[in-house]
Amino acid sequence: MRHLTSFVWLLVFGLAVGWLGLAAAEDDARQVEAADTPQLVIPGVNHGGIRDWVPVDDFTLLIQDNFRKWYRVKLVVPSRQLAYAENLGFVTGPSGILDNTGAIVVRGQTYPIASITASEGPKRQRR
Known part of the structure; x- marks a missing residue:
């Protein structure tokens, strides 16, 4: 039973850390997109x-x-x-x-x- 409780806590902790990491990566991606200048094309x-x-x-x-x-x-x-x-x-x-x-x-x-x-x-x- 003790191993099962430890496993559940580890799973919850891992999901929380992973969710926070994804949220931080998404914020960084938004900042990079905003900082990039638009790509243009030269016609003809x-x-x-x-x-x-x-x-x-x-x-x-x-x-x-x-x-x-x-x-x-x-x-x-x-x-x-x-x-x-x-x-x-x-x-x-x-x-x-x-x-x-x-x-x-x-x-x-x-x-x-x-x-x-x-x-x-x-x-x-x-x-």
């Missing part, structure tokens, strides 16, 4: 929809579409050739929309896209 890329692009670093690229909106594109892996590239290729789906399932081609190497978010464009330099 396969029909000349890119007006300009500026490399920021090995992981980041700023892209301007034909409507003069700027997007910050983060790559999954770094591209050391991005700063020296004269042209880029874009891998899109059949609809021609560039999203986080697409990729950027630099000098024959394909770099998958991690995220696309809104940006204000490159910093302007004073002359």
Whole structure:
């Protein structure tokens, strides 16, 4: 009988701790979702929809579409050739929309896209 009582108390305690852990994880997930910026897509890329692009670093690229909106594109892996590239290729789906399932081609190497978010464009330099 003593073992059964201990087992029941352990079960109740385990369920309470597990429930509290799930509640804390759910709160953390809500905070992460609120902190994340929305993922965007760039339409019409396969029909000349890119007006300009500026490399920021090995992981980041700023892209301007034909409507003069700027997007910050983060790559999954770094591209050391991005700063020296004269042209880029874009891998899109059949609809021609560039999203986080697409990729950027630099000098024959394909770099998958991690995220696309809104940006204000490159910093302007004073002359």
